[in-house]
Amino acid sequence: MSWTLMIHxxxxxxxxxxxxxxxxxxxxAALGVALDAGGAVLADGGGALDAVEAAVxxxxxxxxxxxxxxxxLTASGTAELDAAVMDGRAKAAGAVARVSFTRSPVALARAxxxxxxxxxxxxxxxxxxxxxxxxxxxxNGWFVTDERRANLAELLARGxxxxxxxxxxxxxxxxxxxxxxxxxxxxxxxxxxxxRWGRVGDxxxxxxxxxxxxxxxAVSCTGAGEFFLRVxxxxxxxxxxxxxxEAPAVAIDAVLAEVTELGGTGGVIVVGRDGEAAWxxxxxxxxxxxxxxxxxxxxxLYGDEG
Ligand code: ASP
Numbered sequence: 564m565s566w567t568l569m570i571h572x573x574x575x576x577x578x579x580x581x582x583x584x585x586x587x588x589x590x591x592a593a594l595g596v597a598l599d600a601g602g603a604v605l606a607d608g609g610g611a612l613d614a615v616e617a618a619v620x621x622x623x624x625x626x627x628x629x630x631x632x633x634x635x636l637t638a639s640g641t642a643e644l645d646a647a648v649m650d651g652r653a654k655a656a657g658a659v660a661r662v663s664f665t666r667s668p669v670a671l672a673r674a675x676x677x678x679x680x681x682x683x684x685x686x687x688x689x690x691x692x693x694x695x696x697x698x699x700x701x702x703n704g705w706f707v708t709d710e711r712r713a714n715l716a717e718l719l720a721r722g723x724x725x726x727x728x729x730x731x732x733x734x735x736x737x738x739x740x741x742x743x744x745x746x747x748x749x750x751x752x753x754x755x756x757x758x759r760w761g762r763v764g765d766x767x768x769x770x771x772x773x774x775x776x777x778x779x780x781a782v783s784c785t786g787a788g789e790f791f792l793r794v795x796x797x798x799x800x801x802x803x804x805x806x807x808x809e810a811p812a813v814a815i816d817a818v819l820a821e822v823t824e825l826g827g828t829g830g831v832i833v834v835g836r837d838g839e840a841a842w843x844x845x846x847x848x849x850x851x852x853x854x855x856x857x858x859x860x861x862x863x864l865y866g867d868e869g
Contacts, residue, residue: 564742565856566605567838570597570618572628573733574785574830577848577864587864590627594852594862597621601737602854611747611781612650612673615737619646619669619749622735626708628850629733631667633708634753636715642706642753644668645767648676651746651775651836658767659693660685666699669751672767674698682769686761706753718757732846734766736773736783738834742856746781746836748773748797755788764788770798777836779805780814785849786822786829794821796831804835812841819845 572594579587601618605611623631634642646668647658657676660683665671674696675684684692694700734752741747750773752766765772765788772788774797775781782797791797796818803814811833822829823845830844832851842851844866852862863869 564744565838566740566742567834567840567853567855568598568601568605568614568618568737568739569832569834569840569842569853570594570601570622570735570737570851571783571785571830571832571842572622572735572850574844574846574849575732576846577850579865582864586627590850590864591862593622593625593627594850598852598854598860601739605739605741605856608742610743611739611741611745612648614739614741615747615749616648616669616673618737619735619751620667623667623669623751626710628735629753630735630751632706633711634706635733635756636707636711636753638719638757638759640707640712640715641703643758644706644751644753645763646672646751647767647769647773648672648749649747649769649773649775649781650676651777651781654776656682656769658683658769659689660763660767661761662689662693663703664690664700665693666701666705669749671698683767714756732785732829734785736785736832738781738783738832740781740834740836740838744836745777746775746834748775748781748783750783765791765796768792770795772797774798774801776801776805780811780833780835782831782833784829784831787827790822790825790827791829793825794818796822800831800833810841811835811839812843815841815843819843
């Protein structure tokens, strides 16, 4: 049986004219390394859950994306990280919000799923569970990069809202369908620049930014979390695929239309139980890539790359 791995590194105002050749090359290279990591799992007969975690861990460590190292910063200049995983086999799920010291938030989300009786842990308690379960720890400063400091300074200087300034969502995510026909999804993010008051977006919320169900599809989102939360984007897409029999691209378009109607923007990746995959976005670009068991690989950033 064939397998499919699709990943994203955020949607937004990702345009040729605004991207240096170095950044373009670095993002493409990182997406390629993430595909290699997740694809190797699937090529070895491994499961979709292991593949999506492997791919997302690569992107978390890469400072070009808003997850792990290089995460968007809170108004006080710290990193508060959110992540989720879901395994379509038994609809098992794990999620964390506002964690500060875990090097790989997606690995912690998986630990919540596999080693706690819970689905969603947040803040201080999630940090404590992370230490107790042996996840790799780092200082909060490890996540903070000069570029993100500059983004925050600009936002604060303008007194602007995160969505006004850059509209560049760098959240990372992966969806996979393995050779046994199981699907899984993972998403990891720093949220939005300048966030306050313990703000949490859609990414770690099961059914909003992340979802997987073997009867339908696996979904990972990036975009303006406030709108994705209100539409329940990931679950709504799966429901359309599973109950209406829509193709992934058709289901994504229908649900993103609801996001647009509310005033939000973003993008989504989906892989169905039959391996049919689709990516769609309402922004100028989305960092994205796909690899399939027949050896085909595609990496794209801008809207005009199809
Ligand atoms: N969806 C994320 C959030 O609202 C942001 C992103 O996609 O970069 O937290």
